[in-house]
Amino acid sequence: MAKMPIETAVRRSDAIAKASGTQKYLSDMTFEGMLYSRMVRSSIPRGIIKNIEVPSLPEGYYFISHKDIPPEGKNELWMIAKDWKCFAENEVRYVGETIGLLVGPDRNVLANLLDDLIITYEEHEPAISIEEGLACKGGAFVNDTNIFCELEIKTGDEMDEVFNRADRVFEETYRTGFQEHVHLETNSVACVQEDDAFVIYASAQCPFYIRKSIAGLLNIPYDKIIVRQTTTGGAFGGKEHFPDVLAGPLLVAVNTIGKPIQMVFDRSEDMEFSVKRHPSRTIIKTALDDKGAILGMDIDVVYNVGGYLSCSFVVLQRGVFHATGCYGIPSTRIHGRGVATNTFPSDAFRGFGAPQTLFAIERHMDHLANFLGRDPLELRNEYLLKKGSLTNTNGHVYEEVKLPEMIKQITDASDYWRKAKEYGRGTGKGIGIALYNHGGAFTGNGEQMIIKGHARLHKHSDGTVDILVGSTEMGQGFQTALRKIAAQVLDLDLHMINYDNPDTSKVPDSGPTAASRSTMIVGKLVERAALLMKKRYDSEEDFHVEVEYEHPEGFPWDQNTFQGDAYLGYGWGAAVVEVEVDALTSEVETKGIWVSHDVGHPIDELLIRGQVNGGVIQSLGYASMEKMENKKGYFKQNSMSDYIIPTSMDFPKMESFLVDNPYEFGPFGAKGMGELVFNGADAAFCEAVSRAIDRRICEIPIPPETIVELEIHGN
Amino acid sequence: METKIDFTLNGQQVSVTTDPLRRLLDVIREDFGLTGTKEGCGEGECGACSVLKDGKIITTCMVPIGAVGGSDIVTIDGLKETEQGKTIIEAFADGGAVQCGFCIPGMVMAAEDLLRSNPHPSEDEIRKGISGNICRCTGYDLIVESIALASERGDGLW
Amino acid sequence: MVSTYIPKTLEEALIIRKETGARPLSGGTDLMVQYRRGIGVTPKFPWPIMIVSNLKELIGINETPDGSLCIGSATTSSEIAASPLVPWHVREASSRMGAISLRNLATIGGNIGNASPKGDLPATLILLDASVVLASVEGERTVLLDDFIYGAKKTLLQDDEIITKIIIPKPARPFTYRWYRKIGTRRANAITKLSLSAAITIDEKGVITDFRASSGAAGPKIARNKALEATLIGKNVEDIPSLLPSFLADYDKIISPHAMPEYRRTSTKRMLEYFLTEVSKRPSGEIIE
Ligand SMILES: Cc1cc2nc3c(=O)[nH]c(=O)nc-3n(C[C@H](O)[C@H](O)[C@H](O)COP(=O)(O)OP(=O)(O)OC[C@H]3O[C@@H](n4cnc5c(N)ncnc54)[C@H](O)[C@@H]3O)c2cc1C
Ligand code: FES
Numbered sequence A: 001m002a003k004m005p006i007e008t009a010v011r012r013s014d015a016i017a018k019a020s021g022t023q024k025y026l027s028d029m030t031f032e033g034m035l036y037s038r039m040v041r042s043s044i045p046r047g048i049i050k051n052i053e054v055p056s057l058p059e060g061y062y063f064i065s066h067k068d069i070p071p072e073g074k075n076e077l078w079m080i081a082k083d084w085k086c087f088a089e090n091e092v093r094y095v096g097e098t099i100g101l102l103v104g105p106d107r108n109v110l111a112n113l114l115d116d117l118i119i120t121y122e123e124h125e126p127a128i129s130i131e132e133g134l135a136c137k138g139g140a141f142v143n144d145t146n147i148f149c150e151l152e153i154k155t156g157d158e159m160d161e162v163f164n165r166a167d168r169v170f171e172e173t174y175r176t177g178f179q180e181h182v183h184l185e186t187n188s189v190a191c192v193q194e195d196d197a198f199v200i201y202a203s204a205q206c207p208f209y210i211r212k213s214i215a216g217l218l219n220i221p222y223d224k225i226i227v228r229q230t231t232t233g234g235a236f237g238g239k240e241h242f243p244d245v246l247a248g249p250l251l252v253a254v255n256t257i258g259k260p261i262q263m264v265f266d267r268s269e270d271m272e273f274s275v276k277r278h279p280s281r282t283i284i285k286t287a288l289d290d291k292g293a294i295l296g297m298d299i300d301v302v303y304n305v306g307g308y309l310s311c312s313f314v315v316l317q318r319g320v321f322h323a324t325g326c327y328g329i330p331s332t333r334i335h336g337r338g339v340a341t342n343t344f345p346s347d348a349f350r351g352f353g354a355p356q357t358l359f360a361i362e363r364h365m366d367h368l369a370n371f372l373g374r375d376p377l378e379l380r381n382e383y384l385l386k387k388g389s390l391t392n393t394n395g396h397v398y399e400e401v402k403l404p405e406m407i408k409q410i411t412d413a414s415d416y417w418r419k420a421k422e423y424g425r426g427t428g429k430g431i432g433i434a435l436y437n438h439g440g441a442f443t444g445n446g447e448q449m450i451i452k453g454h455a456r457l458h459k460h461s462d463g464t465v466d467i468l469v470g471s472t473e474m475g476q477g478f479q480t481a482l483r484k485i486a487a488q489v490l491d492l493d494l495h496m497i498n499y500d501n502p503d504t505s506k507v508p509d510s511g512p513t514a515a516s517r518s519t520m521i522v523g524k525l526v527e528r529a530a531l532l533m534k535k536r537y538d539s540e541e542d543f544h545v546e547v548e549y550e551h552p553e554g555f556p557w558d559q560n561t562f563q564g565d566a567y568l569g570y571g572w573g574a575a576v577v578e579v580e581v582d583a584l585t586s587e588v589e590t591k592g593i594w595v596s597h598d599v600g601h602p603i604d605e606l607l608i609r610g611q612v613n614g615g616v617i618q619s620l621g622y623a624s625m626e627k628m629e630n631k632k633g634y635f636k637q638n639s640m641s642d643y644i645i646p647t648s649m650d651f652p653k654m655e656s657f658l659v660d661n662p663y664e665f666g667p668f669g670a671k672g673m674g675e676l677v678f679n680g681a682d683a684a685f686c687e688a689v690s691r692a693i694d695r696r697i698c699e700i701p702i703p704p705e706t707i708v709e710l711e712i713h714g715n
Numbered sequence B: 001m002e003t004k005i006d007f008t009l010n011g012q013q014v015s016v017t018t019d020p021l022r023r024l025l026d027v028i029r030e031d032f033g034l035t036g037t038k039e040g041c042g043e044g045e046c047g048a049c050s051v052l053k054d055g056k057i058i059t060t061c062m063v064p065i066g067a068v069g070g071s072d073i074v075t076i077d078g079l080k081e082t083e084q085g086k087t088i089i090e091a092f093a094d095g096g097a098v099q100c101g102f103c104i105p106g107m108v109m110a111a112e113d114l115l116r117s118n119p120h121p122s123e124d125e126i127r128k129g130i131s132g133n134i135c136r137c138t139g140y141d142l143i144v145e146s147i148a149l150a151s152e153r154g155d156g157l158w
Numbered sequence C: 001m002v003s004t005y006i007p008k009t010l011e012e013a014l015i016i017r018k019e020t021g022a023r024p025l026s027g028g029t030d031l032m033v034q035y036r037r038g039i040g041v042t043p044k045f046p047w048p049i050m051i052v053s054n055l056k057e058l059i060g061i062n063e064t065p066d067g068s069l070c071i072g073s074a075t076t077s078s079e080i081a082a083s084p085l086v087p088w089h090v091r092e093a094s095s096r097m098g099a100i101s102l103r104n105l106a107t108i109g110g111n112i113g114n115a116s117p118k119g120d121l122p123a124t125l126i127l128l129d130a131s132v133v134l135a136s137v138e139g140e141r142t143v144l145l146d147d148f149i150y151g152a153k154k155t156l157l158q159d160d161e162i163i164t165k166i167i168i169p170k171p172a173r174p175f176t177y178r179w180y181r182k183i184g185t186r187r188a189n190a191i192t193k194l195s196l197s198a199a200i201t202i203d204e205k206g207v208i209t210d211f212r213a214s215s216g217a218a219g220p221k222i223a224r225n226k227a228l229e230a231t232l233i234g235k236n237v238e239d240i241p242s243l244l245p246s247f248l249a250d251y252d253k254i255i256s257p258h259a260m261p262e263y264r265r266t267s268t269k270r271m272l273e274y275f276l277t278e279v280s281k282r283p284s285g286e287i288i289e
């Protein structure tokens, strides 16, 4: 193969099968004797189950509940915490909590049975909003305080002392709402028995997570559960832990019934009864000296966790570590809390806690600049993190920060300075900018202490090579990226490299496909394995090599005090958005989008453009239209016509730049980027709207209704 | 109450005897095993279930099979065998339009419907033409460019 | 299981309707979605159904001898949007319903039968004083659409009747200026949050001879008030600026006080004010944008 630079775009290996409809997703698969299932869920946000009246079941139909968990098993799903039950027994904490499964051969009959199944409850008063959770409305149900998790980090001087010294203080509260993933393929899992093992087929990000999470239900060893990822129609974090909630009950049901069972959510179930992005409230209080310089920031972050903890403490940590954004602030105190409420548990979603606090700090910088009578970009430039700067966990920025170059790219391309001046404020036209970053891979030394990923390469006698890792393709192009890395190192044609959807009985655990760690960490493992294989490739026929993760030196971290280098490196981003607000209807038209990203060295320019485009549009949807309200425990938007996400007409074509900044510990200099690209366009959009209507915007989403209210009533 | 319904499916004369209120989508996927047509929402919003009915694009999750008698239905499984279908699919692959892929068969149908009525659409016309098809992964730019690429490569096909 | 009928002629349909009370299902875009029950599950209806979308008698657009336009109830939004015979307001509204794939299914009879305040066609049809023709085995009757839809999801349709056509009368004189704006939840493929249709006719002397406005999604029913419209009729177009404040204040009262009042009121007021102000400047085009 004539060697092309790694960044040269190739055709994705999965494109033709997907575009021609021949690629099978879970709902396209059937198994011999397969039964269908429907979830029986709590219809109230908080209370005690008094009675379940199951209608008389025809022959071949079953109702499965916690009573079907064998005595040696435990009714719990082991995510990060073990608090989330497989089936509610007594207490229910949110609308949609799994109570049982109805299983049988005909979906029409199941739908009728579901209609006829009656559950009676003793209802308790729920707490829904962050404020209600903090106030322990209806009585605390977690830790006497409803605080599920909490952390505080500090740098520089003591906050009291900093605020005593301050000449002026600027304080604001920022809020973000629920966001639904709307992966086009809904949650889908099937379970079948094969020899003496249970096989879980799942549309999922993390096959090994599922295995760990559900094995305890039957108290069986991990190797008696095989998880096979099926081609996954989008995930965005929504299929990181949540597939466990389908796989657990299915495992219990198959163990009881002995036949293959499938469960595919329909869209309304997926909307109403699946995890969401954490709603947030962030209060930022900034101390300023008499010249307007920032002395310190005191930041209070609260995330709405919902009924169970799941991975929320990790999400909250990431939120806290990103709360000062791309800025070096002399003294900081950041306090984070995750509050229990009676809403569907919040969970992973692209950005994993970072977008909420980054939104807050970016809005804060804009409003602070306005407060000081300064240009928002000039103010930002003064505090930009640089190589070697101290982070808010008293760690250091490891890489060169190319934000100045990136800012120049997008301000030039968008003609930012001219437009900013010309449009001014309140003219109906506006342009805004935001900066953002994203710490790559697991927090601190998690890659070393928690995951310790493995990757294996197998060479067959015909010269082809299999990549054996637990990481998954869910649309982001990872299979193509990994194959390119291996092909490039081994000097082979791309078609000589195979990489199938993982099967936990065949591949080593390389850790979850999450935290933007796949290219950076697993890609590196594959690069290392390929280098080892290359030495033996010509001389040996059929062999494999396996490598284990090695943590780079010089990144100290203490997970108990949250001190040190929270991440091994950051991806960086900058976005400019230009809008026009309709004078009659206050509808916002986005006129232009310019973004620049530092993703290390790109592995494939086309894959990256796809990720950038998709992530930025998701972020703009989050800011502008994706409104999901929870009223008394029920999501009000339960269909794709109520909860709207962007169409091809909502945003114009964007201009996207990259800077080359090879990352020492990534394959071919690459680092993570899947989440980074979500982290900032929302704030840039809000700033553009804010300038167009001359009002402060501290909350997203910002639909035209809110704009009219702001226009009429002011801030 | 089962009824016999005759129609043309991907060029073949077919017949099903079934409840006339079953969704065309379920009949295509389950009775004929044509799983290229996807269900993304079941409520007419996403376009993943799109097919051509008598040459016009429709969403099959809203159509009872009883309304289909005598019609000519073309699904992705039929379109992919045609020159037009192949041209669009190849352009999608080369243009980076495919990510998770779940929306893509429906997008290909929308592209075909658009190119039939407008073989050389502008960017705005493409955006309009696929506005009934939701994609959560791509942000649409590469899909739009890929349709332009198909239009260019398939000059004269439509 | 309730029965389902697929009549071959209108006559057959009317008999089935009379004998079984079966509900017409036309495009199905409201019914199939509203009564869906999940993947692989047949929608379940509380009444028998008859599929009318293929009845030839219900499809088509033609002009009647008196110059009115007659649209068959099973005519789709796509067909309506593409027909040069159809008045501009109705074409505009048709072409902005949902997405192409929806417009190829959704019918005008279904849009009216569904009687949702958010339905796009009734807002423009009511502006144009359209009527519906209702047929039963007993015969036909014609009812003004504004009366036929008397509340949210409420119509005067009798248990033995089917909507067969929609009649749009020709205005006495062609409108001088027209306005239509749909505010959707997003820029495409969107349900209406608010719409405003308006038209005005001005004679050679500058006197307003006809003025109409209707607001969609602004309350339980399409909001149109002829008495209020009449306050502008007979006035000179030059006097619009001085008449506007009181007119706008009165129009505001016909919008439902419930749900998003601030947004609906403000946007409606701004749009009407803009339309009438532009009109008073007597621009050259017919359509105000
Ligand atoms: C994704 C999506 C987007 C949509 N977007 C829009 C939009 O932008 N604007 C809009 O206005 N609507 C919209 N709708 C709603 C719907 O498409 C329209 O109301 C459509 O016109 C209904 O027509 P249909 O033929 O499909 O109705 P059907 O579902 O067949 O029937 C609707 C009702 O009308 C009755 N009916 C039908 N035909 C007759 C008849 N001949 N005589 C008596 N009663 C009859 C039925 O019994 C039923 O009660 C949307 C729907 C969906 C699913
Ligand atoms: S599945 Fe039919 S439009 Fe979404």
Ligand code: FES
Pocket: A184, A233, A234, A475, B097, B098, B099, B100, B101, B102, B103, B104, B134, B135, B136, B137, B138
């Ligand atoms: S490629 Fe995933 S939804 Fe379009």
